[in-house]
Amino acid sequence: MNDFAIIWEWLSFAARWLHVITGIAWIGSSFYFVALDLGLRQRPGLPAGAHGEEWQVHGGGFYHIQKYLVAPAEMPEHLTWFKWESYATWMSGFAMLAIVYYAGADLFLIDRNVLDISPMAAIGLSIASLVLGWLLYDALCKSPLGKSDTLLMLVLYAILVFLAWGFTQIFSGRAAFLHLGAVTATIMSANVFLVIIPNQKIVVADLIAGCKPDPKYGKIAKTRSTHNNYLTLPVLFLMLSNHYPLAFGTEFNWVIAALVFLIGVLIRHYFNTNHARKGNPTWTWLVAAILFVIIMWLSTVPKVLTGEPQAAASSQAQKFAASEHFPAVRDTVLGRCAMCHAAEPAYEGIHIAPKGVVLESDAQIGEHAREIYLQAGRSHAMPPGNVTQITPEERKLLVAWFEGAR
Template identity: 85%
Template sequence: MMDFAIFWDWLSFAVRWLHVITGIAWIGSSFYFVALDLGLRQRPGLPAGAFGEEWQVHGGGFYHIQKYLVAPAEMPEHLTWFKWESYATWLSGFAMLCVVYYAGADFFLIDPNVLNISAPVGILLSLATIGVGWIVYDLLCRSPLGKSDTGLMLVLYCVLVFIAWGLTHLFTGRAAFLHLGAITATIMSANVFMVIIPNQKIVVADLIAGRKPDPRYGKIAKQRSLHNNYLTLPVLFLMLSNHYPLAFGTQFNWVIASLVFIIGVLIRHYFNTVHARKGNPTWTWLGAAVLFMIIIWLSTVPKVLTGEPKTSAASAAAQVYIASAHFPAVRDTVLGRCSMCH
């Protein structure tokens, strides 16, 4: 009979793999449509209601794409929806959260030195932070602040910084980073499930009923889609960070996470600007590089800021193990095979 630990390890691997597959599908389609939208060209002679068009070549053929800012005059016979990539990514991500962090809450989720709580309480806190994160974001978007894209993004960034700081006072550093990524990814997926797709369905229903669609539904959906576009790269960093303790294993981990969001915005701003044919803002890469150097410094030189001694004497109990002839081999094994994840 298969050992349960082996089965569970393979289950964890399978869920991670599925999450990566679905994430690639979602991110790929998201990046493509943002690039397509920004690259649309207007010309005389476009069909009534068409905002712009784009000619593309790929895979040995040419594609002619036109975008209707609100909707075409009639409902097309065939309509392709892009939504399951988002749903599958979130569901597989939540499954991974359950398999790894909830099933192993005592090891991966909870740190008694941070907050001494039981596993069930930690899981409830985890679920609450994910849900509250979406509610706060959605309320801000629906508030009068939502009319200003720049103002809304600045406030949302401040909220994310506060969440990053708060999570590091609830969970392990590793779990804090993953939960910040999970909250952000939930916002992105909920944007699709709760706003973008429902708004598009309203427009489709109006077309079928012969009514003129309200353009505000498309405007709202586009704003949420733009948020998703800028949040993607920070989420990828946060999800990958669990393999790199240098990112989360410092008391400045919440600062590192906050800087990562700025780096992600800078990189996406570069690509969005290029796709829109509005220039080549290479300064964004310089800014991202400078911020990344600051992150490296924060991860390796925290004691300079805190005044802590560079080294501390080993305890009497630890000295017993250090004195063992096998200690160097064990140390090398742990550093080479375990430390990157644990």
């Protein structure tokens, strides 16, 4: 069982690493093709059906790229599809969600101060939100509302704000932010899997059959791709937010999430406008900076974390607190860890408990037994740089405590 905890930690790391790798591949190709599409230029003498072209230089060579809105007159021998970057990013992200938040639901997914539900109920709500989020988004895109890009985006933003608030009423602050990002990422990946790629395959099949493809399929795919482009930066913030309790662990966390979407849209608007050679809207950076300052202010009003410490000790926490080693462990944690991991940290330069983990009571120490074991017992990750000079004997004590109680 103790080796299993270590294996599970490495499995979590592997899933996170894979998620980062595939995410870089997907986001990189997405940003590149949006910039390429916006930078295309028309000129006399382009081949029949060509919408525009672009000359680029990279890696010591020149690239001449032409875009066809429907398809070229003849099917090329080699056609590269950009899809697995998206699929692999979503699958690795869901794997990480399962490994970290589903397997550790009591610690990471549920906050009993917010809603006292069972792990299975919380997991069910999590999965349902991913599915229902996509179905609602897709229905809106296919409705008459979808004919107006501006109106559609405003309605979708209102829904995202509601989801931000709703998740904070169900899950812990950390999990609420992650789920808002997961719903958005699911929409993005489903756009690729269920709309963009199928539409492109219809066009290719028509071309092979000698039929003239309907341009509507390309237009629909382009709209969904544009949505993905504007959603990318907020998703990145939400996925990284679990490292920053000031973002997810405050009373106004859902407002912070809503403002993050606006910042992401502003930044993408700047780059999209610049790439399309339609101006240099530097005002977007000023507005984004102002919104970020507002976020900083909201994160400290009031200075009370609403996140992770639970109202009552769980059975697991009680088990660890009942260990014969616990009195000595409590002294070690309070002496070596609690100056940072406190409601009001005493360590200079630390203003809020790292990752929202507070270790001041028996229940809190018991709830975080696994993390203490892995971070300060089995590894020397904590304290950082061993600033509190925890001894090898104390680390052995933490290991004996966790493994004995298991």
